[in-house]
Amino acid sequence: MFKASDRLIHLRVRVQIVFRRLVFASVLFFGLHGAALGTETADHPSPPTREASTLTPHPGYLLLTEKAYLPPDFDQETFDSVWKVWPQPLREQAADVSVEERRQMAFQRYGLTKRPGDDSGKPLQYVVDDQGHWTMNCLACHGGSVYGRPTPGAPNNLYALQTLSEEIRKTKLRMGKTLTRMDLGSLAIPLGTTHGTTNAVVFGVALMNFRDRHLNIVNAPPPPVVHHDMDAPPWWYFHKRPYLYIDGFAQRGHRGLMQFILVQENGPEKFRQWEQDFRQIYDYLMSLRPPPYEGPIDHGLADRGQALFRVNCAECHGGNGGRDSVERYPNHREPLDSIGTDPVRLRAIPLEGRQRYAESWFAAAGEDPESVQHTILDPDGYVAPPLDGIWASAPYFHNGSVPTLWHVLNPEQRPTVWRRIAEEIDAEKVGLRIEVVHQIPLTESDFAVRRQYFDTRKAGKSNAGHDYPDSLTPSEKQAVLEYLKTL
Ligand code: HEC
Numbered sequence: 001m002f003k004a005s006d007r008l009i010h011l012r013v014r015v016q017i018v019f020r021r022l023v024f025a026s027v028l029f030f031g032l033h034g035a036a037l038g039t040e041t042a043d044h045p046s047p048p049t050r051e052a053s054t055l056t057p058h059p060g061y062l063l064l065t066e067k068a069y070l071p072p073d074f075d076q077e078t079f080d081s082v083w084k085v086w087p088q089p090l091r092e093q094a095a096d097v098s099v100e101e102r103r104q105m106a107f108q109r110y111g112l113t114k115r116p117g118d119d120s121g122k123p124l125q126y127v128v129d130d131q132g133h134w135t136m137n138c139l140a141c142h143g144g145s146v147y148g149r150p151t152p153g154a155p156n157n158l159y160a161l162q163t164l165s166e167e168i169r170k171t172k173l174r175m176g177k178t179l180t181r182m183d184l185g186s187l188a189i190p191l192g193t194t195h196g197t198t199n200a201v202v203f204g205v206a207l208m209n210f211r212d213r214h215l216n217i218v219n220a221p222p223p224p225v226v227h228h229d230m231d232a233p234p235w236w237y238f239h240k241r242p243y244l245y246i247d248g249f250a251q252r253g254h255r256g257l258m259q260f261i262l263v264q265e266n267g268p269e270k271f272r273q274w275e276q277d278f279r280q281i282y283d284y285l286m287s288l289r290p291p292p293y294e295g296p297i298d299h300g301l302a303d304r305g306q307a308l309f310r311v312n313c314a315e316c317h318g319g320n321g322g323r324d325s326v327e328r329y330p331n332h333r334e335p336l337d338s339i340g341t342d343p344v345r346l347r348a349i350p351l352e353g354r355q356r357y358a359e360s361w362f363a364a365a366g367e368d369p370e371s372v373q374h375t376i377l378d379p380d381g382y383v384a385p386p387l388d389g390i391w392a393s394a395p396y397f398h399n400g401s402v403p404t405l406w407h408v409l410n411p412e413q414r415p416t417v418w419r420r421i422a423e424e425i426d427a428e429k430v431g432l433r434i435e436v437v438h439q440i441p442l443t444e445s446d447f448a449v450r451r452q453y454f455d456t457r458k459a460g461k462s463n464a465g466h467d468y469p470d471s472l473t474p475s476e477k478q479a480v481l482e483y484l485k486t487l
Pocket residue numbers: 025026027028029137138139140141142198200201230231232233234237238241243244245246247257258260281
């Protein structure tokens with residue numbers, strides 16, 4: 001890579017290369033393989049994830065938080081200097097406080113949390129090694145705060161990846177430090193236009209484009225991509241879902257979890273080498289269960305809601321007869337023209353991309369026939385997720401366009417432009433506390449503030465569809481809302 005001083009000149013040339021290096025992360029999205037390769041489900045499911053860390057951590061959790069599978073993104077010195085590029089008056093406030101308090105402010109600005117049951121001060125979302133190198137991990141998107149409580153496996157609905165990447169880049173340039181793939185990647189593709197959501201699926205499409213079926217790196221023109229932001233799903237759905245992703249196109253397994261390490265630095269041999277680690281990570285994901293709702297529940301009302309849910313919702317979402325009732329999860333895919341939620345995600349993965357995945361090492365086609373994972377090449381809609389712990393994974397729908405369960409149940413009341421205004425739960429509507437505005441305040445000079453707003457009129461951000469609850473009366477909706485707290 002190169003030094004700050006040469007970097008601007010090289011920028012344009014680099015854009016193409018960046019697609020290859022991009023990496024970062026995560027990506028997640030295509031799918032998998034494990035059961036057939038002998039991955040085992042945990043014998044004992046973990047207790048609610050928030051408690052899990054006070055017990056002996058699962059080996060898969062330790063791998064995620066302690067082992068870097070990518071080259072580092074930045075170092076401690078850079079992170080501790082990032083406040084110097086903040087807008088005023090924030091910068092002035094940061095200048096007046098201790099290093100520790102400044103770190104706190106930075107965690108807050110970028111949607112990072114501490115690790116539960118761990119007072120090292122390290123973030124849940126990054127591996128930090130002994131030299132102070134920070135490397136993004138899966139929990140950047142899949143480990144967030146559930147109304148103030150850091151919870152591995154909960155979607156990180158505050159993650160400010162774009163803002164963090166821009167401010168780290170600026171800081172490195174000021175400090176004369178070498179730029180790395182995220183610093184450059186974020187110039188080539190948008191990482192996430194609204195905090196709490198990311199363009200993760202496009203990272204996956206872009207990275208797969210430069211690999212052959214054995215994961216050797218190949219030259220190829222950049223793929224056509226349709227940028228769109230998604231809200232990560234909670235990992236406590238994983239044990240119930242035989243097929244992953246909102247369109248359910250990829251059979252569940254451990255190899256598919258390795259897509260996030262498709263950076264150029266990781267050749268095909270790394271995937272074989274780390275496969276055993278990802279069996280443990282798979283096992284960890286299989287063990288996760290949602291945290292229970294802690295507020296008061298009106299059980300009489302919830303029972304009424306359960307009966308209504310069985311008739312109106314269970315056909316798609318499953319009976320939810322209990323947290324472990326896997327057999328009752330129907331894995332039901334609803335065609336796009338019927339579900340009516342935002343269509344962009346379904347169309348953003350072309351047949352070619354799915355085909356490429358199906359033929360690759362991730363799905364093991366062409367290898368041991370026993371281990372081939374099934375890939376659905378032409379899904380026509382979205383799969384209804386299990387609703388376990390649904391109170392803890394706001395905002396709702398795959399793009400995170402709906403702030404509360406009450407708004408899911410009342411489609412005509414959904415806000416057009418909104419932002420979250422408090423960390424606490426809105427216990428009445430069950431979800432995020434929000435304010436509603438006419439439009440994103442374009443006079444606001446702090447991008448970190450602008451990216452707090454969700455504008456459902458933008459491409460990929462529609463909050464339409466899923467009108468099924470409208471077959472219920474207002475009092476029936478109230479009962480279903482109460483029942484949803486119990487899942
Ligand atoms: C930059 C954010 C980000 C990072 C980092 C990330 N993911 Fe994801 N993940 C997502 C998004 C967004 C989706 C939803 C994709 C979809 O449905 O199309 C997702 C989906 C998944 C799913 C499917 C869940 C389901 O119920 O369908 C699994 C499993 C998963 N990710 C595992 C991982 C693992 C393991 C890592 C690290 C190796 C990782 N993710 C890193 C954003 C991320």
